[in-house]
Amino acid sequence: MAGFAAVVLAGGSARRMGGSDKPSLVVAGRSLRDRVLDALADADPRIVVGGRPEVPARVVYTREDPPGGGPVAAIAAGLSLVGPSPQAGRLPQVVALVAGDLPLLTAAAMATLRNALSTADGALFVDPDGRRQLLCGVWRVDSLRRRLTEMASGVQGASMRALVEPLRVVEVPWSGDGPPPWFDCDTEEDLRIVREWLTAKRAG
Template structure:
């Protein structure tokens, strides 16, 4: 198992003990399985919108204090702790039990690694619903109303109790289906046909890739992919930057648009980064573009009213050999 330390975890720092953060949560992502319906392909590594399915799920639970992935270690866009079930290939309950052993938060988000449309706001919704209820867990349902227990938030102590109960009852968790877990829990259900969409077949992969490229999705998907690939964990106002690019293109020159937005990003980084630094740099560049456009418009107006000099015909004789 490969492990990464996370700031603020018990045992990683010194000083007085702090009270547990009630808003903190851990995440367990199940990324094993044989992917038989994909012909045995490496499903977590299949790319949708330029990003591996596993990386897309890890982005959705980026707010987790600790993230455990139950699978063989691989390169990922975010640091995680790796775990594996015993015996290997023991199924989802055995994998969940292995992942939970590396978590300490009161609430845990449990996810499969094949959810292309899962977003952080959905994870937040699961958690906020759980915290506001007496339920043991909150899960999503698919368009047919079927439970999706691997897109859910759970009370970790109760989850451990049930897993221990099932272990004693069945002399282990290997091979047990997820419905055995669901049957023992008091659950709240939320319908979300988009976030609950998972990729079991190549047709599902094709559907996900096509949806991402639809008008209205492609820009957000592209920005998310770029941020993930560059390791940028920053939320910025994309409309602000697009407005700046438009003003630079129209008020200055078309190539000024991408160069100006690049310089704004560079200036924001030098100023310490963060959404506020980006907004301030963009504001200043937009004001400059406006002044530039005003000067150009004023100069055009002056040029239109200024008398133009008369230009006399050129009387210089043509001395070329072939001149007529």
Template sequence: MSAPLGVILAGGQATRMGGGDKGLRVVAGRRLLDHVLDRLGPQVGQIALNANGAPARFDEFGLPVVPDSLPDWPGPLAGVLAGLDWAAGQGAASIVTVAADTPFFPRDLVSRLRAAAGPSGLALAATREGDKLWRHPTFGLWPVALREDLRAALTGGLRKVVLWTDNHGAGTAEFDTVPFDPFFNINTPQDIEIAEQLERQA
């Protein structure tokens, strides 16, 4: 079975960071996108970047840039759909998505998502705090075969990822949070300081 393609979700507006591209912010001497590519690259085939606006600002990464196909920033599912449309053009069967602002996600993310996939081929990453399971819907395995179903759902107004994935029986790949949550993401300037400290443990 060939490896899925990778899609980095960077289409958000980064309002809590004061706008701009979070993926270009520097953590521990490297841009967030550099951290993400370092972890994702060995796990997937070709990688695309889901981002809106002028794609030239990402030229040096040498990645295809695929914008949302739906207007008004409808959320991460629009980025997933853009990635699925791109992957369909490559003849791929599935994609794995990761967030551009999460520099420490697991290096075995893809293999564990594939192992956890439900009957439709969907899977989401998750962590647990006590009895509470926290799903991380920007980290998932998505079959290209469901892209038209997703397009119809988004066009109909769906915005909450897990409502759609639950309807399709998505599996869950649960990850450990020791020594820290691998899905820690950077939303504020203060989070960059935290990430600098976590980098020493990663």
């Protein structure tokens, strides 16, 4: 599949971690957010929405306006910056939408979703119980922009489920070993699991 863009949602209050800036927490020497950006190294542009404004080179930072408007408002802010790639000279047709606290996300996992997209509007991982992982997916840029236009003023406070419900979605099961790529870090226990997994992986 041709080049793609990426929007990383790095805002949120992290209430279960005392309100910390969760994507900036470090595991195995890298912040959660930067691990996500590493997995999206082939994307152009890469856009971070929310969280700390200090971002790596060749990464664009923005915030939803007003702040705290929820995931769909953050997606709208990020998607507004998806323009023609400086390298390819054309608008990316596909965008990855992922949370900024997925330290086990990999380039291979994202390639799996992109390859599964075909003619659908989006492709998402699903867990063994069939639950869609709404912040670990790839989408057609035009489909998302059409939905945001349809929602208009309803974007503020809207859920990701409301955004994608009418869209045609390919559900992709995960068959890899260990924690899945959508494993997010909502608690200290989650961080402990990730650190143990990454340590074991390096040792192996």
